[in-house]
Amino acid sequence: MPPHATARVPGELVNPGRPVGIAFTGCGYAADFYGATLPNYPWLDVRGAYDIRADRAQSFVHEYGGRVYGSFDELLADPTVAIVVNLTPVTLHHSVSKAALLAGKHVYSEKPLATRLDEASELVRLAGQRSLLLSSAPSTVFSQSAQTLMQAVDDGLVGRPRLVHAALDMGALAFMAYTDWHSKRGVPWPFEDEVRNGCVMEHAGYQLSWLVAMFGPVVRMAAHTASLLVDEWTTLDAREVAPDHSLGFLEFADGTVGRISIGWVAPTDQTLTVIGDKGTLSVGDVWQASEPVMLRRRVDTNGKDHAYLAPPEQLPFVVPAAGYRYTDTHDLTVGAGVADLAWAAAENRQPFLSSDFCLHLLDVSLRLAKGTGVAESVAVPPSADEKLSDSYTRHLVTAGQRHTRRSATADLAGGKRRT
Numbered sequence: 398m399p400p401h402a403t404a405r406v407p408g409e410l411v412n413p414g415r416p417v418g419i420a421f422t423g424c425g426y427a428a429d430f431y432g433a434t435l436p437n438y439p440w441l442d443v444r445g446a447y448d449i450r451a452d453r454a455q456s457f458v459h460e461y462g463g464r465v466y467g468s469f470d471e472l473l474a475d476p477t478v479a480i481v482v483n484l485t486p487v488t489l490h491h492s493v494s495k496a497a498l499l500a501g502k503h504v505y506s507e508k509p510l511a512t513r514l515d516e517a518s519e520l521v522r523l524a525g526q527r528s529l530l531l532s533s534a535p536s537t538v539f540s541q542s543a544q545t546l547m548q549a550v551d552d553g554l555v556g557r558p559r560l561v562h563a564a565l566d567m568g569a570l571a572f573m574a575y576t577d578w579h580s581k582r583g584v585p586w587p588f589e590d591e592v593r594n595g596c597v598m599e600h601a602g603y604q605l606s607w608l609v610a611m612f613g614p615v616v617r618m619a620a621h622t623a624s625l626l627v628d629e630w631t632t633l634d635a636r637e638v639a640p641d642h643s644l645g646f647l648e649f650a651d652g653t654v655g656r657i658s659i660g661w662v663a664p665t666d667q668t669l670t671v672i673g674d675k676g677t678l679s680v681g682d683v684w685q686a687s688e689p690v691m692l693r694r695r696v697d698t699n700g701k702d703h704a705y706l707a708p709p710e711q712l713p714f715v716v717p718a719a720g721y722r723y724t725d726t727h728d729l730t731v732g733a734g735v736a737d738l739a740w741a742a743a744e745n746r747q748p749f750l751s752s753d754f755c756l757h758l759l760d761v762s763l764r765l766a767k768g769t770g771v772a773e774s775v776a777v778p779p780s781a782d783e784k785l786s787d788s789y790t791r792h793l794v795t796a797g798q799r800h801t802r803r804s805a806t807a808d809l810a811g812g813k814r815r816t
């Protein structure tokens with residue numbers, strides 16, 4: 398088994414020494430996350446923004462600075478722009494990033510790099526051939542929580558990591574008031590795009606980026622997806638909606654194994670727990686930049702006691718809090734990825750979120766979204782036990798006639814049986 402990796406994430410983002418010109422393309426919902434956190438990195442010089450909806454570009458520059466570009470070509474022709482930040486819808490990431498690279502710009506893309514691995518690989522190749530940098534969100538690895546967790550793992554506080562449990566279940570989206578969600582500038586949350594892209598392509602990176610940073614690349618995996626609430630969307634055809642739940646088994650290069658659950662069906666669970674041979678480390682919500690990192694050390698036990706972990710202790714953060722945050726349901730440190738790219742460009746090296754790293758996250762995300770590997774059929778031989786028979790199962794799913802007794806749980810469900 399390879400030895401456990403050592404710390405790789407830069408602790409604090411460093412001023413590259415001179416302003417770096419950046420421009421935004423796509424000024425929708427997520428753009429406010431960026432605008433609000435950019436002042437943390439005053440060397441990022443916002444030159445302007447473009448959106449096919451001029452009103453959105455206008456409101457963005459009004460709030461966050463720079464000028465409105467009349468076209469994407471005009472943005473690309475601006476010699477003061479070194480980095481293009483691509484915040485267009487996911488299906489446009491490839492074409493927009495490609496145009497920016499061809500125009501000689503470094504690119505920071507929202508996640509995922511592209512919707513297909515071959516298209517993302519093309520971008521990585523193109524960047525390499527042109528000595529340009531290509532990087533992608535999420536950049537929550539720079540958060541106080543992530544930095545502290547990674548440091549604690551590298552310092553061996555839980556010994557050797559063996560197992561990791563990760564979840565990005567954000568609650569039952571179809572039952573939430575998602576049409577009421579608006580960004581600071583009033584841009585509505587683009588729920589149709591989100592549910593078409595699916596929970597995995599939208600959210601897997603928030604866990605995978607931390608896991609791969611800690612344990613190395615995924616070397617073996619299996620996944621299973623399900624479409625559980627897809628017919629609950631009132632404005633979307635269930636056939637256009639991506640699976641809304643994915644369960645994955647992951648094995649990392651350092652030998653750590655893990656399970657990951659991603660979806661918008663189960664109640665909110667955005668936890669990450671690293672289980673080592675000397676204890677556990679956990680973060681309650683990977684979407685909150687300053688979520689406490691809790692250590693439970695292994696302790697000796699005796700007698701008939703199942704307890705083997707000491708009470709949780711909160712670890713001190715290893716990096717300071719960002720001064721400027723986006724006060725939303727999640728605090729994603731978004732500007733940090735652009736800042737790290739600017740720093741890397743000034744030093745002529747790859748950013749922490751390198752193109753290869755982002756490509757690997759996309760590769761694993763696509764496999765989690767496809768969900769192949771564990772869906773084998775289970776043959777059930779004929780049995781006298783009616784619970785194992787087809788007819789019993791059919792009875793359960795068709796609100797049966799045999800169990801006519803009203804139960805307490807049926808009362809709780811308003812007297813209804815599942816149909």
Ligand SMILES: NC(=O)c1ccc[n+]([C@@H]2O[C@H](COP(=O)([O-])OP(=O)(O)OC[C@H]3O[C@@H](n4cnc5c(N)ncnc54)[C@H](O)[C@@H]3O)[C@@H](O)[C@H]2O)c1
Nearest residue numbers: 423424425426427428448449450484485486487507508587
């Ligand atoms: N919505 C979220 O909560 C959230 C959070 C973090 C990251 N993201 C990511 O951010 C990216 C953008 O998502 P969003 O939620 O801001 O979507 P959005 O639809 O609100 O914004 C996208 C913007 O791009 C513009 N646009 C469309 N085509 C364009 C083109 N050819 N050139 C320039 N602009 C164009 C649209 O007019 C729109 O204003 C996605 O990759 C998404 O995964 C979204």
